[in-house]
Amino acid sequence: MQVPQTELDGALQEVHITCTLPPNFSSLLFPTYIVEEESKSISLAYHMFEDLGLINRWQFSHQTLTRFLLMVKRGYRDPPYHNWMHAFCVGHFFYSLCKAVDISKYMTDIEVLAMLIACFCHDLDHRGTTNAFQVASRSVLACLYSSEGSVMERHHFAQTFCILNTSGCNIIECLDTENYKTCLDNIQKIILATDLAQHLRIISQQKEMAATGYDFNNPHHHFLLLSLVITSCDLSINVKMFEESSVIVRDHIYSEFFSEGDMEKELGRTPMQQNDRKKACIPSLQIKFNDFILAPLYTLLIKLLPPAQIVVDQLEENRLIWESISIKHNQEENHNCVKYDNYT
Numbered sequence: 001m002q003v004p005q006t007e008l009d010g011a012l013q014e015v016h017i018t019c020t021l022p023p024n025f026s027s028l029l030f031p032t033y034i035v036e037e038e039s040k041s042i043s044l045a046y047h048m049f050e051d052l053g054l055i056n057r058w059q060f061s062h063q064t065l066t067r068f069l070l071m072v073k074r075g076y077r078d079p080p081y082h083n084w085m086h087a088f089c090v091g092h093f094f095y096s097l098c099k100a101v102d103i104s105k106y107m108t109d110i111e112v113l114a115m116l117i118a119c120f121c122h123d124l125d126h127r128g129t130t131n132a133f134q135v136a137s138r139s140v141l142a143c144l145y146s147s148e149g150s151v152m153e154r155h156h157f158a159q160t161f162c163i164l165n166t167s168g169c170n171i172i173e174c175l176d177t178e179n180y181k182t183c184l185d186n187i188q189k190i191i192l193a194t195d196l197a198q199h200l201r202i203i204s205q206q207k208e209m210a211a212t213g214y215d216f217n218n219p220h221h222h223f224l225l226l227s228l229v230i231t232s233c234d235l236s237i238n239v240k241m242f243e244e245s246s247v248i249v250r251d252h253i254y255s256e257f258f259s260e261g262d263m264e265k266e267l268g269r270t271p272m273q274q275n276d277r278k279k280a281c282i283p284s285l286q287i288k289f290n291d292f293i294l295a296p297l298y299t300l301l302i303k304l305l306p307p308a309q310i311v312v313d314q315l316e317e318n319r320l321i322w323e324s325i326s327i328k329h330n331q332e333e334n335h336n337c338v339k340y341d342n343y344t
């Protein structure tokens with residue numbers, strides 16, 4: 001898929017002219033959804049590469065990086081949640097993590113580059129449905145990938161590979177053969193690590209690593225850390241201020257979950273409670289998700305990267321607010337489980 005030259009020229013100019021940073025842009029808690037998707041997100045994504053020193057370190061050309069980012073943005077569909085703005089937020093969380101901690105103590109240069117590329121590409125061409133739904137609906141992607149698992153994540157990497165193989169868009173073409181292969185292998189591992197089922201399979205090893213201490217010379221520790229960091233970035237909407245987090249959870253994430261549940265009912269299947277708009281109670285589901293996934297994840301992240309402590313503080317504040325909503329709901333007859341005021 002080629003990017004029309006006129007659009008590219010326009011974007012090239014945009015990237016140069018409109019790169020005035022919003023205040024606190026490099027903060028871990030920056031409210032990323034305030035960025036207007038169309039104009040500024042590409043310029044700000046470009047700035048993240050520049051500010052992390054990746055353009056100088058790897059001698060990226062301005063044109064190729066801009067074309068790459070345009071192609072990635074165009075590679076996303078427009079479901080309620082898994083769209084370009086989600087990818088932008090995931091990339092931004094990694095960028096702000098790199099600004100908060102000395103990431104070179106944990107990752108090589110190539111791994112930092114692979115992480116930022118994978119963040120922006122990790123959900124390419126997402127349809128707003130889960131791996132389980134691909135298999136249940138016998139989708140084309142399930143036919144292609146279900147024997148290996150992580151159906152959507154394998155597709156997201158395949159789409160990434162296509163963009164890097166599109167002339168004029170391959171930002172890593174200037175790497176030498178060894179670095180090119182290492183970078184691509186890392187991008188694939190990182191994108192596959194965004195499957196939450198995979199995260200649940202390796203979290204015990206990550207806990208063990210955090211207990212014994214990170215060993216930079218241990219390649220498996222690098223794999224476990226890259227996986228922990230990308231999952232932390234992928235779920236980072238949950239560690240933003242409650243006002244932003246709760247609206248995205250309700251109006252974007254659960255909107256996708258409920259649409260999938262509607263489609264499952266049409267297939268004659270019974271959706272999980274979280275996907276059933278008639279049964280789901282978001283505050284109590286959030287508390288469960290927090291205790292089952294979010295708290296163990298970010299507690300581990302902070303054990304390994306202590307300067308990012310602020311995200312655990314925000315997560316705990318958000319849990320308290322979800323709990324207060326849940327208690328208030330339980331006191332009300334016929335409360336509406338999906339609509340809630342911001343109790344802050």
Ligand SMILES: COc1ccc(Cl)c(-c2nnc3c(C)nc4ccc(C(=O)NCC(C)C)cc4n23)c1
Nearest residue numbers: 194195196197231234235237238249253274286289
């Ligand atoms: C890292 O990968 C993903 C992929 C897709 C999504 Cl939507 C999310 C995600 N981001 N925020 C949320 C919130 C607030 N609630 C969620 C509740 C359940 C699940 C889910 O996938 N449950 C099945 C699993 C345990 C096997 C994901 C949820 N989630 C993360």
Ligand SMILES: [Mg+2]
Nearest residue numbers: 122123194195
């Ligand atoms: Mg994903």
